[in-house]
Amino acid sequence: MAERTFRVWRGDKTGGKFAEYKVDVGKGWVVLDVIHRIQATQASDLACRWNCKAGKCGSCSMEINGKPRLSCLTRMNSFKEDEVVTIQPLKTFPIMKDLVTDVSWNYTQNKRIAPFKPGPRPKDGQYRMYQRDVERSQEFRKCIECYLCQNVCHVLRDQDKKDKFVGPRFMIRLASLEMHPLDTEDRIEKVMNEYGSGLCNITKCCTDVCPEHIHITDNAIIPLKERVVDRFFDPIAIILHKIFGKKKS
Amino acid sequence: MKETQTQAHSTNFASTNRTDLWWIEPMATGFGFLCFVVYTTWAMFQAGYYYAAPYLSPLYSPTLMIDPTAAGSAPLGTAWFGAWPGWWPKFLPPSPAMLVLIGPLSFRLTCYYYRKFYYRSFFATPPACAVTALPQKDYKGETHLLLFQNIHRYCLYIAIVYILILTCDVFRAFFKDGQFGVGVGTVVLYINVLLLSKYTFGCHALRHLLGGRTDCFSCANGKEHLGYSLWQKVTHLNENHMFWAWVSMIWVGFTDLYVRMVSMGIWHDFNTWRH
Incomplete structure (x- = not known):
């Protein structure tokens, strides 16, 4: 386990802000695991759409360090150990809440x-x-x-x-x-x-x-x-x- | 938990949260292409040193008309339409390249790969993926001014004719004063036409024309028709279209440089003719 820093967009269609979270990241984790850990331990109201966690349902689309990606397929070991990971909703569609957009x-x-x-x-x-x-x-x-x-x-x-x-x-x-x-x-x-x-x-x-x-x-x-x-x-x-x-x- | 006030996404030009070096690719490709444009423009205006028997620079082929008084020019007998006309404006050099470069240039200008990179590098629409594009009041894409991109397949026809002409140049490069032989220049010219062929015959428009335009490859009699195997071959080349576009472009420039250097006597051409 290693502590990593995340900036996660919190807000809705009227506006919002980036919230910073520190999470102990385990071996083999993907970004969706991190979001689930934040929901479980720090922000139970953090909204995120997900389903299969296997890259087949297409639900967990978001922007991770500025790149549009599936959070369930984005491995944490693809980032540098001291890198702050920024997680945003999709830009093209209206934000409903936090990381969920209206598609x-x-x-x-x-x-x-x-x-x-x-x-x-x-x-x-x-x-x-x-x-x-x-x-x-x-x-x-x-x-x-x-x-x-x-x-x-x-x-x-x-x-x-x-x-x-x-x-x-x-x-x-x-x-x-x-x-x-x-x-x-x-x-x-x-x-x-x-x-x-x-x-x-x-x-x-x-x-x-x-x-x-x-x-x-x-x-x-x-x-x-x-x-x-x-x-x-x-x-x-x-x-x-x-x-x-x-x-x- | 610490919170900082900000926006989810910026709409400012070139804004992004990407942390990688996203700007390197558009910069490098844009700079590389500009280097080629500067070199070919310079070479085109030289109007000389484009021929070193038996090698003809691809930038000057075919030699439609020739000014035989220019240093390093091709023999007058090889001109399609004879000597350079007297009415040619003085401010324009009598360069055969000026008459022929528009053909291959139009093919590259309308090429789907080139469009990708110059829209990114020069028009910033967008500069890179998920990087905010140059704001436009009413973005029209390829629907109004850029409708001309649809002539690509006609540029392809011209490019194929050039491949045939350059193949003839390679054939001539095996003969000096009627004697068969091989020089480094022959190999350079051969590689040039090979790379250009890989690029030209991997064209998206050709892929469509040879087979892609049909909805069914074998509906007529249950057997695959010729178009399907041609489509497969073009598809194979098309998968690396970007690679062939770059190496062929660079090699064309190098081929002209090689012929120019040999013609000026700066480089020595090693060959079997021994002179």
Whole structure:
């Protein structure tokens, strides 16, 4: 056990302050363990959202020493022994209490996206897909909706364009639907005009913070941007689209 | 328990609670790129010492027109359109590089990787992850002025033509006065085209065009089509696109420097021609 110092944000949407706590940190602890110890011994009213403590539920997202991370996956031995650890709520979303933010805006965005719409079933009634055809969509299904990517995206975080851009999490949802071999819905026009693909400037912070290591920018956002180019900016692709008609076979 | 009054998050430019050296990456990449821009601009305005038989600097290839009176210029016979025209403005040097550099430059300027680093380094939107971006009254991203980024795939087509031209230059670098041989310059030129190919053929737009644009790789007959294997190969290169972008850029500069130094007689080219 070694005593370590923590600065934890305490407050709500009206304001607040950093409170300093000293905690004896045990071997193998993660930041979420520290928060639980503070709750148990020093501040029983400290609010923190968590669930699985295994990096799979996406609940314990926060900013630790300025970096958006899951507190259950942030090991204490990743910091220097004399380093003060600062723990804050996510910046992009309104603070409810202490480390808990209101992420309901994300659910609203999800509802705006046209759901999966498969074509008619084959004569035998069975849809068939090959693994290589669904692999791209499957990568995006790893998303645990921790919203770290939404939090770090400067379009939402600093430029406050929540009314114009759905954010990286929903760009991967759009990509997973658009690339699905059985889906027949066409969302490309909305990707540009309503979901705001043009606002993303590919700075890749969403990819950097993803705890599931999803290649958000390279495998979802850029391919969607290229599909937008096909539809609206590439004269050759536009002509081919006009001639060959529908997007999906 | 001790308490200190403050805000949860600052909205000031470049504010962050990150404790690591987050500013090193944007500074280093920005400085590295500026060095390349300064060197290529200087080299472009030299209008000479770009040819040391049989090596042609990649910054000057293809030689569309040549001023044969310039020191270290390529033979007039290698020019696509003959001698430099008399009407060319005096304040601009008769440099073949001025006519050709816009091609590869536009490819790099609109490249998805370069966009990432120059938006960070030069436009601070954001300077680094979770570091407050430069405040903008009405952020437009790539929707208004920057819509031109969508021409990237056309820049790719031009870049592929350059790869073919530079490959021909490597082939010519094996022959001096009609005699086959190899010099250090041949190897330098060969590595140059190899690195540029790794960068160009790992392009995100190419990845999309060759296979990424389809929703199903094998729906037609249950067998994977050619696009899928091409897409896989481009994906393999694309995973290291940043690495190839940097090494190819640095090597282009070095290749020009090598040819320039040999042409000026400062460096000696070791080769099998023995002169």
